[in-house]
Amino acid sequence: MSMRDLTRTHYTMFIHHNLLRVVRKRSQLTQHDLASILQLSDYSNVSRWEAGMRTPNVEVLLTYHLLFQVPVEELFFRQRAEICRVILPRLSARIDHLKTLTMDPKLNGRISYLASAAERLAAILS
Numbered sequence: 002m003s004m005r006d007l008t009r010t011h012y013t014m015f016i017h018h019n020l021l022r023v024v025r026k027r028s029q030l031t032q033h034d035l036a037s038i039l040q041l042s043d044y045s046n047v048s049r050w051e052a053g054m055r056t057p058n059v060e061v062l063l064t065y066h067l068l069f070q071v072p073v074e075e076l077f078f079r080q081r082a083e084i085c086r087v088i089l090p091r092l093s094a095r096i097d098h099l100k101t102l103t104m105d106p107k108l109n110g111r112i113s114y115l116a117s118a119a120e121r122l123a124a125i126l127s
Contacts (some may be wrong), residue, residue: 022051
């Protein structure tokens with residue numbers, strides 16, 4: 002599955018497995034509480050994020066991170082793995098392409114960085 006294949010429908014399917022609701026409930030906060038903190042007019046967006054009907058923006062994700070002390074990648078651990086599976090072949094393809102070019106120190110640095118990133122992503126999947 003490519004990143005382009007991660008359409009809203011696919012992403013919504015993945016987001017059902019997020020921990021937004023879990024961390025909120027553990028804190029004993031209500032959806033109304035969180036909506037107030039986020040300065041939302043009502044709690045419907047919070048409900049939609051938790052149900053996987055909508056994707057929260059970066060500000061909301063960082064608020065969850067700061068408020069509930071949970072890293073964003075833990076909130077979306079299943080999506081993280083899927084994105085790793087999508088990106089890994091792209092990294093390999095890019096490395097292979099870069100190796101066909103005339104080598105110089107900067108190019109070697111790019112290849113080295115991408116190889117290191119691929120190793121980190123592979124470790125996440127293992």
